[in-house]
Amino acid sequence: MRLLFGTVFALTIAAAIGLGATWIALTRGTAYGGVTIGAWTAWPKNGTAGIDPYARAMVARTGELPVGVGDGVAFYAKTDDAGQPLDGRCDVLLSGITPQARFWTVTLYDPEGRLVANSAQRQGFTSQEIIRRADGSFDILVGPRARPGNWLPTGGVEKYLLALRLYDTSVGMATRTGSEAPMPAIARRACL
Amino acid sequence: MIRLALWLLGAVLLGGIVHLTTVLLLPRMATQDAYARVSTIAAVNTVVPVPAPTPEKSVMPFMDPAFAVSVCRYDLSRSPLKFSVPISQAYTSVSFYTRNDVAYYAINDRAAGRRVIELDLMTAAQRAELPENEEITRADRLIVTSPTATGLIVIRALVPESGSAPAARNVLAAAQCRPQ
Numbered sequence: 001m002r003l004l005f006g007t008v009f010a011l012t013i014a015a016a017i018g019l020g021a022t023w024i025a026l027t028r029g030t031a032y033g034g035v036t037i038g039a040w041t042a043w044p045k046n047g048t049a050g051i052d053p054y055a056r057a058m059v060a061r062t063g064e065l066p067v068g069v070g071d072g073v074a075f076y077a078k079t080d081d082a083g084q085p086l087d088g089r090c091d092v093l094l095s096g097i098t099p100q101a102r103f104w105t106v107t108l109y110d111p112e113g114r115l116v117a118n119s120a121q122r123q124g125f126t127s128q129e130i131i132r133r134a135d136g137s138f139d140i141l142v143g144p145r146a147r148p149g150n151w152l153p154t155g156g157v158e159k160y161l162l163a164l165r166l167y168d169t170s171v172g173m174a175t176r177t178g179s180e181a182p183m184p185a186i187a188r189r190a191c192l
Numbered sequence: 193m194i195r196l197a198l199w200l201l202g203a204v205l206l207g208g209i210v211h212l213t214t215v216l217l218l219p220r221m222a223t224q225d226a227y228a229r230v231s232t233i234a235a236v237n238t239v240v241p242v243p244a245p246t247p248e249k250s251v252m253p254f255m256d257p258a259f260a261v262s263v264c265r266y267d268l269s270r271s272p273l274k275f276s277v278p279i280s281q282a283y284t285s286v287s288f289y290t291r292n293d294v295a296y297y298a299i300n301d302r303a304a305g306r307r308v309i310e311l312d313l314m315t316a317a318q319r320a321e322l323p324e325n326e327e328i329t330r331a332d333r334l335i336v337t338s339p340t341a342t343g344l345i346v347i348r349a350l351v352p353e354s355g356s357a358p359a360a361r362n363v364l365a366a367a368q369c370r371p372q
Binding site for chain 1: 199218
């Protein structure tokens with residue numbers, strides 16, 4: 001009797017620990033080998049055959065296709081530079097320059113990777129569309145209300161994330177620091 | 193007390209095994225992965241345009257809306273595949289994914305260095321069978337080896353400004369993937 005009870009007890013705990021750990025690992029985005037610069041993180045290794053098992057499982061769960069490393073590299077930001085989550089009801093200023101790349105795009109997604117509906121029908125910018133200063137730097141205002149210049153509408157969603165994708169770039173697995181890859185700063189301004 | 197601690201220790205170890213097994217098996221069991229999603233719109237060994245993502249509908253999550261995208265869902269079990277796409281004004285790339293969505297190879301227009309990205313896709317076994325005459329091994333023939341017999345070729349052409357979308361789609365419409 002005691003043996004049966006112990007077995008059931010152990011198996012229940014084992015299933016809870018095992019499945020719980022898998023669930024947490026795949027939903028929290030705890031992939032290894034990330035390159036973090038400021039608020040931005042990229043996983044260049046996920047675009048190679050050397051992708052780790054956790055990232056493979058995550059990709060299989062979400063249904064996305066990682067950007068191949070011979071194509072480009074994708075950086076994601078969920079927070080601003082101060083660590084506050086990006087909130088679509090606030091104005092957020094993206095400013096600075098990007099690392100060397102032939103083209104880049106910046107795109108706003110909801111946490112599930114869907115584009116966000118808005119009245120301006122704009123979900124992102126390409127490096128060709130952006131208005132820059134004479135020194136090549138730029139400002140993108142991400143916020144709920146229309147602004148002159150580079151305005152990326154949030155549609156007022158509560159949570160969003162930004163993707164900055166560099167195409168045909170030297171940034172990759174060997175990149176470690178912001179001096180090699182200067183990413184734009186993300187600063188929160190006023191909230192609605 | 194010791195007995196309970198032993199049962200707990202056993203449970204934790206078993207839990208670890210369950211965790212690692214599920215993580216390793218998940219890519220094979222997934223029913224909503226990118227390959228499955230593409231399979232609903234694309235027949236085998238033909239180039240099919242992927243509808244541009246909108247807030248309401250997107251074939252895959254995290255698609256870059258600045259690109260026109262086509263896919264070729266390939267099956268090499270009968271024969272190798274010939275693939276070609278002309279390059280666009282802005283930026284064109286071709287990425288290869290295995291049946292389990294692993295990006296094993298990607299090439300862009302500049303790396304290809306020509307007006308057309310042209311290559312042969314085959315399995316390792318088919319490559320080993322290639323006769324070794326100089327006609328076939330000439331340096332300009334790009335051969336890509338697929339780790340799995342099935343997979344995806346994703347062809348992407350950048351739309352740098354919204355006005356250039358038709359040009360990018362035309363380039364993708366000229367892409368070909370066909371069995372040899």
